[in-house]
Amino acid sequence: MSNNMNNKKILRAAMVGNILEYYDLGLIGFVAPVMSYLFFPTDIPILSIVATLGTFAVGFLARPIGALLFGHIGDKLGRKRALFLSVFLMSIPTLLIGVLPTYHSIGMMAPILLITFRFMQGLCTGGEYNGSAIFFIEHNTDSSRNGLYSSLISASALIGFFLAACLAYLCTRSGLDPHGWRIPFFFGVAIAIVGMYIRNNLDETPAFNRLKSERRTVSVPIKNVLLEETTTSLCTIGIGWCMGFLSLTLVGLNAFLTKVLLIPENIALITNMGAVFLYMLITPFMGMLTDRIGPYKLMVSVAISSIVLAYPIFYLLSLRTTAGVFFGQAILATLAASFIAPSNLLTFSLFPTKSKYTGISFNFSFGLAVFGGCSPLVISLLSYRINTHFGPTLYMLASAIIGLLSLIVIKKKNLLRFFPESTDVTEREETSLVQGEPYDKIA
Numbered sequence: 001m002s003n004n005m006n007n008k009k010i011l012r013a014a015m016v017g018n019i020l021e022y023y024d025l026g027l028i029g030f031v032a033p034v035m036s037y038l039f040f041p042t043d044i045p046i047l048s049i050v051a052t053l054g055t056f057a058v059g060f061l062a063r064p065i066g067a068l069l070f071g072h073i074g075d076k077l078g079r080k081r082a083l084f085l086s087v088f089l090m091s092i093p094t095l096l097i098g099v100l101p102t103y104h105s106i107g108m109m110a111p112i113l114l115i116t117f118r119f120m121q122g123l124c125t126g127g128e129y130n131g132s133a134i135f136f137i138e139h140n141t142d143s144s145r146n147g148l149y150s151s152l153i154s155a156s157a158l159i160g161f162f163l164a165a166c167l168a169y170l171c172t173r174s175g176l177d178p179h180g181w182r183i184p185f186f187f188g189v190a191i192a193i194v195g196m197y198i199r200n201n202l203d204e205t206p207a208f209n210r211l212k213s214e215r216r217t218v219s220v221p222i223k224n225v226l227l228e229e230t231t232t233s234l235c236t237i238g239i240g241w242c243m244g245f246l247s248l249t250l251v252g253l254n255a256f257l258t259k260v261l262l263i264p265e266n267i268a269l270i271t272n273m274g275a276v277f278l279y280m281l282i283t284p285f286m287g288m289l290t291d292r293i294g295p296y297k298l299m300v301s302v303a304i305s306s307i308v309l310a311y312p313i314f315y316l317l318s319l320r321t322t323a324g325v326f327f328g329q330a331i332l333a334t335l336a337a338s339f340i341a342p343s344n345l346l347t348f349s350l351f352p353t354k355s356k357y358t359g360i361s362f363n364f365s366f367g368l369a370v371f372g373g374c375s376p377l378v379i380s381l382l383s384y385r386i387n388t389h390f391g392p393t394l395y396m397l398a399s400a401i402i403g404l405l406s407l408i409v410i411k412k413k414n415l416l417r418f419f420p421e422s423t424d425v426t427e428r429e430e431t432s433l434v435q436g437e438p439y440d441k442i443a
Helices: 003-030 032-039 045-061 063-076 079-098 109-124 128-139 143-172 180-199 206-213 221-228 230-260 265-293 295-318 322-348 353-372 375-385 390-412
Strands: none
Touching: 003 045, 003 079, 003 109, 003 128, 003 143, 003 180, 003 230, 032 045, 032 109, 032 180, 045 063, 045 109, 045 353, 045 375, 063 079, 063 109, 063 128, 063 221, 063 353, 079 109, 079 128, 079 180, 128 143, 128 206, 128 322, 128 353, 143 180, 143 265, 143 322, 206 353, 221 230, 221 353, 230 265, 230 295, 230 322, 230 353, 230 375, 230 390, 265 295, 265 322, 295 322, 295 390, 322 353, 353 390, 375 390
C-alpha cells in the first residue's frame, strides 16, 4: 500500500471517532430546548435551560478524567488500543440516553440517570480528539501538509456537530412524534459501530512501536507530565480554554438564543446550523494557511481578533434579528475555525513521545472542559444576571486573553519544539515539526 493510500486510511480512522465524539457531545446542546422540558420541568424557563446546559457541561467536566485514563492507555499500551476503546465505550451511554424514560415517567431518576450517562460520555471521549490527531501525525510521512491534515481531523469534529444540528432540527420539529428526539442518539450508535470496524484494522504508530521496542515507556505518564512539563501543561490548558469557548459556545448557543434572547426555535436552530456549516467549511482552508505561515502566528492572530470582536458578536446576537443572529454566529464560527485548525499541530510539538498522549489530552481537555465546556452555561447566567450582550462579552474576553497569554509564554519560554523519538525530554532540538523547514514555520 502506498504512503498516500495509507495516509487516507489512517485519516478516515482518525476522523470517524471525532465525528462520533462531537456528534454525541453536541447533540444535547442542540436538543436542549426539548430536553429541558422532558427532564427538568419547571415554571421558570431559565432554570430549566440552566439545568439542561449543566448536563451539557457535565460531559465536558468528565473529560479530563477520561483523558487521564485513555492517555495512560495510549502512552503505555498504544495509541490504537486507546482509540478503539474510546469509540466502543462511547456507544454505551449514547444508547442509554436514547432509551431513557423522561421525568414524567420515572420522576427524579430521569435527570439523575441523564447526568450519569452524560458523565460516562465525557469519560469515554477524554482522549479521542487529541489522540486521533496524535495517531495520524505520528503515522503521516507527508509532513509538509500536516497543517491541512490535522485541520481535517478538526473539521471531522465539526461534521459531527453539523450532523447533530441537522438531525436535531429534523427530529424535534413541532408536530412530529414526541419521541423524535431519541432518533439522533440511536444514529450515534450506528456511527460507533462503523468506527470500531475501521479502527480495528489499523497498525500502531511507528513512534509508539519504537518507544516500546526501546523500552522507554513510562510507568505513570501523568507524573512525567506534571513534574517535567509544568509550564507546558499550564499553557496547553490555556489553549484548551480559549478553543473550548470559541467552539462550544457556538454549539451550545441554541439554548442561549431561545431561552435567554427568546428567539424562535426554528430561527435559532437554522442560523446555528448555518454557522456550524461555515465553521466546517473554513477549517480546512485555515489548515492550508497553517502550512504556509505556521500554527503559532495564526493562533495569536485569532486570540487578538477574539478580544477585539467579543463585544460586536454578542451585540449582534442581542439585536434578535435573523441577520444579526446569523452574522454574530458567523463571526464566532470564523474565529473558532481559525483557532482549531492549527491547534493540533502546535500542541503535538509541546510534549515528548513517552507522555504525549497524556500530556496533550489531559491538559487540553482540562482547559476545554472546565472552562470551555461550561461556556454555554456561563454566558446564559451572565446574560441573565448582568446584560444580554455585555455579560457574555466579559467571559469571551477572559477566554481570549488566557489563550493569548498562553501562546506568548510558549514563545518566551521556547517551549515550541519537536521531540524526535530517539531523544529524552531534556534533549530539545531546534527542529521544526514540519521537517526540513525553518523553526519560524511553527513559531
